[in-house]
Amino acid sequence: MMTGRERIETVLQRRRPDHPPVSCWYHFSHDQQSGPAAVEAHLRHLDKYDLDFLKVMNDLPFPRGEVNAVNTTADLRKIKPLDGDHGNLSEQITLIRELARRVGKDVLIPTTLFNPWAILRQMTRPPSHEHGTPKLDGQDDRDETISKLLAEDRAAVRSALEALARTLAAFARAALDAGASGLYMSVRDDWVNTPANGPETYDELVRPADLIILEAAKTAPLNILHVCGRPQNLPRFSDYPVHVLHWADRAAGPSIAYARDRVKPTIAGGVDNLKTLPKGTPADVASEVADALRQAKDRPIIIAPGCTFDPRAVPEENLRAMVDAARKGYA
DSSP states (O other), X not given: OOOHHHHHHHHHXXXXXSSOOBOOOOOOOGGGSSHXXXXXXXXXXXXXXXXXXXXXXXXXXXXXXXXXXXXXXXXXXTOOOOOXXXXXXXXXXXXXXXXXXXXXXXXXXXXXXXXXXHHHHHTXXXXXXXXXXXXXXXXXXXXXXXXXXHHHOHHHHHHHHHHHHHHHHHHHHHHHHHTOOEEEEEEOSTTTSOTTTOTTHIIIIIHXXXXXXXXXXXXXXXXXXXXXXXXXOGGGGTTSXXXXXXXXXXXXXXXXXXXXXXXXXXXXXXXXXXXXXXXXXXXXXXXXXXXXXXXXXXXXXXXXXXXXXXXXXXXXXXHHHHHHHHHTTTO
């Protein structure tokens, strides 16, 4: 029987392991975001469902340096690169180091980070520990603020994004040194290429910042790109230097069948985190896993929900059904 690490490595080589790798994740409560409580929460989740890799959650507010909130172009110019262990980033490094020590070499542990656009969007409001399941539709006041700043000084937004990328790249290097297996980087193009911002804004401003971060993690064995929301153009991310491309194929699209011949990285997904996991039956969940494997055809994939889920709403038997169906995947 293969270890979780061996299953992931086999899939990344475009070969079939003994069964498809499977994992899932959710935002832990506020008192489990750092320190020993965070370590134990991660380990309980890993052991409870016998997952093939462990996504290290990262929900502490991003350090802002001299900036309290970003509402003006003057605020943008205050954003400077920080050390990779500055502020709350040091708590994440400590978490990674202890998890790496506890899980050993057989379980890969990529650490979560949000790309510079997502961080800048967060910074238009006061810091918060609150996180929930993703909202697939709709802009809000944060997007309006960034659109206003882009209209006033596009170069200042570009410089701020690059400074945030430099901080995140420094964090990525520190995370790998602490034992992380790579990055799970969340991006979202439907927040960016809006009518107000222009259809090329992602490629113009955000992609260069994303690549600064991924360059810092290029030696890692497992870098995952999560395209959150409703991807406007999933193939745009196909040539990102990552091992895995993950998105909400059920809730947001496009389908695995669409992506199968259009993206180069290994595909992860297959289970609806917003409807089937909380509202379906174990049989419904197992059916989605089987269908995902049918859509992938001869291309090995990683089974996972499309994004985070609400643990208060999802029955444990549905998560166990997802894992069990993956274990029987090639039978």
